[in-house]
Amino acid sequence: MTVARPARARKDSAPPKSGKKTRATGGNASAGAPSGRGVTGHRTGLLESMLRIRRFEERCVELYSAARIRGFVHLYIGEEAVAVGVNEALTPEDAVVSTYREHGHALARGITAEAVMAEMYGRTTGCSGGRGGSMHLFDVSRRFYGGNAIVAGGLPLAAGLALADHMRGQPNVTCCFFGDGAFAEGEFHETANLAALWKLPLLMVCENNLYAMGTALERHEAQTDLAMRAASYGMVAWAVDGMDVEAVEHAARRAVEGIRNGTGPHFLELRTYRFRAHSMYDPDRYRHKAEVERWKERDPISLLTDRMRENGELGDKQLARIEQRITDEIDHAVEAAERAPEEPVEHLLHHVTSSSAEAVS
Amino acid sequence: MGASETHEATTTYREAMREALREALRSDDRVFLMGEDVGRYGGCFGVSLGLLEEFGPERVRDAPLSESAFVGAGIGAALAGLRPIVEIMTVNFSLLALDQILNNAATLLHMSGGQLPVPLVIRMTTGAGRQLGAQHSHSLEGWYAHIPGLRVLTPATLEDARHVLAPAIEDPDPVLIFEHGSLYNVSGELPSPTAPVGLDHAAVRRPGTDISLITYGGSLPKALAAADDLAAEDISAEVIDLRTLRPLDDATISASVARTHRAVVVDEAWRTGSIAAEVSARIAEEYFYELDAPVERVCSAEVPMPYARRLEEAALPQVADIVAAAHRAVD
Numbered sequence A: 001m002t003v004a005r006p007a008r009a010r011k012d013s014a015p016p017k018s019g020k021k022t023r024a025t026g027g028n029a030s031a032g033a034p035s036g037r038g039v040t041g042h043r044t045g046l047l048e049s050m051l052r053i054r055r056f057e058e059r060c061v062e063l064y065s066a067a068r069i070r071g072f073v074h075l076y077i078g079e080e081a082v083a084v085g086v087n088e089a090l091t092p093e094d095a096v097v098s099t100y101r102e103h104g105h106a107l108a109r110g111i112t113a114e115a116v117m118a119e120m121y122g123r124t125t126g127c128s129g130g131r132g133g134s135m136h137l138f139d140v141s142r143r144f145y146g147g148n149a150i151v152a153g154g155l156p157l158a159a160g161l162a163l164a165d166h167m168r169g170q171p172n173v174t175c176c177f178f179g180d181g182a183f184a185e186g187e188f189h190e191t192a193n194l195a196a197l198w199k200l201p202l203l204m205v206c207e208n209n210l211y212a213m214g215t216a217l218e219r220h221e222a223q224t225d226l227a228m229r230a231a232s233y234g235m236v237a238w239a240v241d242g243m244d245v246e247a248v249e250h251a252a253r254r255a256v257e258g259i260r261n262g263t264g265p266h267f268l269e270l271r272t273y274r275f276r277a278h279s280m281y282d283p284d285r286y287r288h289k290a291e292v293e294r295w296k297e298r299d300p301i302s303l304l305t306d307r308m309r310e311n312g313e314l315g316d317k318q319l320a321r322i323e324q325r326i327t328d329e330i331d332h333a334v335e336a337a338e339r340a341p342e343e344p345v346e347h348l349l350h351h352v353t354s355s356s357a358e359a360v361s
Numbered sequence B: 001m002g003a004s005e006t007h008e009a010t011t012t013y014r015e016a017m018r019e020a021l022r023e024a025l026r027s028d029d030r031v032f033l034m035g036e037d038v039g040r041y042g043g044c045f046g047v048s049l050g051l052l053e054e055f056g057p058e059r060v061r062d063a064p065l066s067e068s069a070f071v072g073a074g075i076g077a078a079l080a081g082l083r084p085i086v087e088i089m090t091v092n093f094s095l096l097a098l099d100q101i102l103n104n105a106a107t108l109l110h111m112s113g114g115q116l117p118v119p120l121v122i123r124m125t126t127g128a129g130r131q132l133g134a135q136h137s138h139s140l141e142g143w144y145a146h147i148p149g150l151r152v153l154t155p156a157t158l159e160d161a162r163h164v165l166a167p168a169i170e171d172p173d174p175v176l177i178f179e180h181g182s183l184y185n186v187s188g189e190l191p192s193p194t195a196p197v198g199l200d201h202a203a204v205r206r207p208g209t210d211i212s213l214i215t216y217g218g219s220l221p222k223a224l225a226a227a228d229d230l231a232a233e234d235i236s237a238e239v240i241d242l243r244t245l246r247p248l249d250d251a252t253i254s255a256s257v258a259r260t261h262r263a264v265v266v267d268e269a270w271r272t273g274s275i276a277a278e279v280s281a282r283i284a285e286e287y288f289y290e291l292d293a294p295v296e297r298v299c300s301a302e303v304p305m306p307y308a309r310r311l312e313e314a315a316l317p318q319v320a321d322i323v324a325a326a327h328r329a330v331d
């Protein structure tokens, strides 16, 4: 059992300094870069994925202000490295269970901006047919099982997906995202024990952004060393710098490899930070602006672009091209959502039981 | 009760349920049973005794005391294509899994726009009568019947105990089966083989013309006994076994009331907000002008179930209470 100690929770929740990252069992974070694209191509891919999420979320702010989308909307800005880095370690056969802060997970998994945007518009073309909204994105064809807005509520279900693979001898991994807040829920602890007891192929990804709504980690956990606590269940647990996408990817790949080798569930505590308020309703009164600004110095996108520029892997023109591509994609998603049909009210009772509507193929 | 019997065997409700589990495990390798003490212990009420030896620990899976985790795991396994049967020791403990049952099992199909049916069966014991006090005796199946997306079954006969499981597993949506603790030792002749029983219909357990006694689960034997007593007084009571609390079989209920023009609803749950309240409201809405008397209800007293025998008996619907209610309606 390996436990890398996370950086101690500081009173002012300061970000770790560059170069002094908490990371999985040492090793060069960038050593994980796989794929036939080579390191540069791979990094460019990571960058584009993170930028897509960032720009998508920024557009959500605009659309929310313009009252085009409604409901509870939780933005992922600042945490992009987590979804993108972890997703690199997964195959299409693996399963993903997520939270209500899941636009980033969905986009990283390959659900199109168009399908996610349409869902937020409540349109039939949305990835949940307009019945889910921002917090309930689903795509069974990508084994993306939501979109769970009960804190820790996705964990037992993820254990079940993993159990099915385990019982059928399939080499898949189920990846479950959840926040630091989930650590105070019984469902987290029940699932950690069950998964470790049954050696389930479960990757538990804790996005420790240091807050559960307005309650700071040290105000909701008696012991803030989350990786250590996870390890106490008898599973491999690492604390990782969640702002460094390559460190995240490296740790996730190692964890997934361990899981596929049959060593049971692995736990990653990814130390990250949300730059925006908890949701659109949150006036963000519980933390200092200065704290947010300090964390923005470790913006996961700047960290990667700086690294790439230093290595001569990224020029202004190339970055502009990527940005343009993403802008076009999101423009298109918004236009398509604006035009997309709304579900007729006569279909209100569809999908309550399987017999209450046409099955979806 | 079955018509097409070839030979009859004496069995108990417990054995009938066990036989149903055995058949399900034998006939479909996607099926597995999971819950607290279902394996080595043999099931806390002995239902799954012997199944571990026959099917092994993977498919008769002892779970830790984590109702939320193992019910949720059942949901996830069902999503992934297996056909889990999850056993919860009693309905009171199911409250620790309520999040998974309501927020996941019942809603995933809808929230996902039809992408995620949850073919899961959850079995649990319900009801009082065994002096188990206020944390092991309640009848909360009516709460579950409140929830769209679930099917709620209350097998009350040997035949239903033996035969509702197979169609429940076939159902693409979550099915909750409530087994009343007082029924496990009921024994009798089980016609075999019988045609599969459906899940959509209530059953007329005893035909009658003067009054409808509408009930389910552990109250069925009491309603039948009350009908016997009433027959001795020349009152012909029809006994309806709801069998399925969600969706309710309105047609069978209304056909009976149309015949008898009087109804007593017998429900071991508390009266307030109960299935008895729902059935009474539906009768009033649809058949108000058919009724010759107000609908009567016989429910449990509004008290946490007391331990002392005299008090528990006083809290529960009894045969005499049903007879008295029928008199109020008929007289």
Ligand SMILES: Cc1ncc(C[n+]2csc(CCOP(=O)(O)OP(=O)(O)O)c2C)c(N)n1
Binding pocket: A101, A149, A150, A151, A178, A179, A180, A181, A182, A207, A209, A211, A212, A213, A278
């Ligand atoms: C069981 C439950 N309790 C409360 C809430 C309300 N709520 C929504 S998000 C949240 C904070 C969760 O924090 P965390 O798990 O750290 O995730 P984060 O929002 O930081 O990503 C709370 C309290 C909820 N959705 N579910």
Ligand SMILES: [Mg+2]
Binding pocket: A179, A180, A181, A207, A208, A209, A210, A211, A212, A213
């Ligand atoms: Mg948090």
